[in-house]
Amino acid sequence: MKTRLQKLKHYFPLSLRGWIVYVAAMGLASLVCELLRQVSTSDVHVPLIFILVVLVVSLMTDGYFYGLLAALTSVFTVNVAFTFPYMKMDFSVYGYPLTFLTMAAVGLAVCTLATRVKEQEQLRLESEREKVRANLMRAVSHDLRTPLTSISGSISAVMEGNLAPEQQRELLEGAQQDADWLCRMVENLLSVTRIGDTATAGLHKQEEAVEEVLGAAVLAFRKRNPAVEVSVSAPEEPLFLPMDPVLIQQVLQNLMDNAVIHGQHTTQIRVRAERGRDAACLSVADNGCGIDRHLLEHLFDGQLPASGPSADTTRGLGIGLAVCRTIVEAHGGQIQARNLPHGGAEFHFSLPLGEREHDDS
Numbered sequence: 001m002k003t004r005l006q007k008l009k010h011y012f013p014l015s016l017r018g019w020i021v022y023v024a025a026m027g028l029a030s031l032v033c034e035l036l037r038q039v040s041t042s043d044v045h046v047p048l049i050f051i052l053v054v055l056v057v058s059l060m061t062d063g064y065f066y067g068l069l070a071a072l073t074s075v076f077t078v079n080v081a082f083t084f085p086y087m088k089m090d091f092s093v094y095g096y097p098l099t100f101l102t103m104a105a106v107g108l109a110v111c112t113l114a115t116r117v118k119e120q121e122q123l124r125l126e127s128e129r130e131k132v133r134a135n136l137m138r139a140v141s142h143d144l145r146t147p148l149t150s151i152s153g154s155i156s157a158v159m160e161g162n163l164a165p166e167q168q169r170e171l172l173e174g175a176q177q178d179a180d181w182l183c184r185m186v187e188n189l190l191s192v193t194r195i196g197d198t199a200t201a202g203l204h205k206q207e208e209a210v211e212e213v214l215g216a217a218v219l220a221f222r223k224r225n226p227a228v229e230v231s232v233s234a235p236e237e238p239l240f241l242p243m244d245p246v247l248i249q250q251v252l253q254n255l256m257d258n259a260v261i262h263g264q265h266t267t268q269i270r271v272r273a274e275r276g277r278d279a280a281c282l283s284v285a286d287n288g289c290g291i292d293r294h295l296l297e298h299l300f301d302g303q304l305p306a307s308g309p310s311a312d313t314t315r316g317l318g319i320g321l322a323v324c325r326t327i328v329e330a331h332g333g334q335i336q337a338r339n340l341p342h343g344g345a346e347f348h349f350s351l352p353l354g355e356r357e358h359d360d361s
Contacts, residue, residue, distance in 0.1 A: 012065040022058045022070060026077070027116055029053045033082050050074035051106055056113035067111030069194045075100050144185065147178035180224065184257060184320070187250060203241040205331070210234060210273045210280065213245050217252035218271060225260055233272040241280055242354040247327045251335075254320035255284040255347045263288020263344070276350070279333065283348035290339040299337050300325035324349070 033046050054074060058067035079100060080089050110195070154171040157163060163171070211234045218230050252271065259266050266288035274281045300321050328335045328349045335349035 013063045014065065015062070018061040018066045022057055022066045022127040024074065024135060025053045025057050025060075029074075030077065031083065037044050037082065043082055046078050048218070049063050050078055051110060055110050055114060059118070062118075064111065064115050067115060068108065071108050071111050073098050080126070144182070147182055151175045151291065183252075206246060207240045208245045208248075210239040210241055212280070213243070213248050214252065214271055214273060216245075217249045217256070220249075221253055221256045221269075224257075228266060229262060229268045231270050233270070235273065235275050239273060239275055239280060240354060241352060243331060244327075248331070249349070251324045251327050251349065252282070252284065254324050258320055258347075259284060259286035259288060259345070262291075265289065266344075275353075279350040279352050281348055281350050283346055285340060285346035286343040290343060291337060291345045293339070296337060296339075300335065327343075 011072055029052075030047050033049055033231045036045060037043070051074070052068060054070045057070040061067065076089065080087060095164060155176040158171055212232060214232055217231055222228075256271070259269055263286050266286045268287045270283075270285045272283045272285070274283075324347075325335050328351070332352045333350040335347065337345060337347045340346055
């Protein structure tokens with residue numbers, strides 16, 4: 001019984017928004033038809049307008065209820081208010097029964113098709129999200145094992161007490177680096193979970209100054225990598241973008257960390273923000289060894305093949321980059337990577353401008 005009730009609520013949900021859309025659409029259609037009746041003696045357009053209403057209501061509401069309600073009430077509204085004899089329900093006039101049955105059938109078909117299209121789109125989005133999560137989890141299962149094994153081995157060696165102080169310090173520093181890396185991995189996984197939790201309602205965006213987000217990300221990065229020189233470039237005029245600042249900061253930190261971990265000899269990082277026509281472009285460039293051209297098309301999949309003789313010794317198989325793509329695409333942007341002509345690599349991603357920036361331009 002409970003399962004049937006849940007299915008009924010799923011296919012026929014009721015909401016204040018649904019009622020508002022239904023009443024507004026029916027009211028607007030009735031007003032338009034009344035105005036057209038004042039200037040035209042033909043009523044051929046009336047059924048078409050109300051079929052359009054059924055389509056709009058079906059697309060703007062969830063489930064079947066409001067679309068079916070719009071289809072049925074449209075038939076009676078057309079018959080009573082816009083078909084002679086006016087303000088009287090009459091299906092006896094020759095041709096009217098077939099017309100109204102056809103209208104009802106078309107309305108119901110439009111409602112059903114529109115609802116099913118939305119359901120298919122929702123299933124496709126959920127499938128893509130599950131695919132991204134599966135890829136991340138598959139790669140994480142490998143990435144977590146390596147640093148945990150290293151930390152456990154280092155602590156065991158130090159506890160045995162057979163090593164010189166210098167060797168003990170070296171092992172503990174390595175364990176600390178692995179622990180810091182694990183913390184960043186957990187932050188990435190929490191970011192993905194946060195996106196999944198807000199996917200149905202959308203991200204909680206707010207207008208944020210890009211300069212502040214860049215500054216926070218660079219400050220956090222410098223604490224972990226004081227030896228790497230970081231330069232920041234931003235527009236002279238303040239640039240505000242609709243974003244989740246915590247997630248975008250996570251993207252910038254991932255890109256900078258990636259430049260150090262995989263750039264091998266990275267000593268300089270350049271972070272830049274530029275205002276475009278419809279979007280802002282943020283980029284992170286380094287002077288490292290660049291990206292293997294065979295890996296460029298798989299960088300953001302979360303499944304980068306391990307390089308070297310042993311896959312178990314490779315840390316970070318693109319998990320941070322996959323998280324970056326998930327966050328950027330959730331904001332309506334795109335992310336890409338390329339090798340620079342003079343050496344090093346550059347990651348750049350776009351974020352749509354907000355209403356404030358569009359008005360200023």
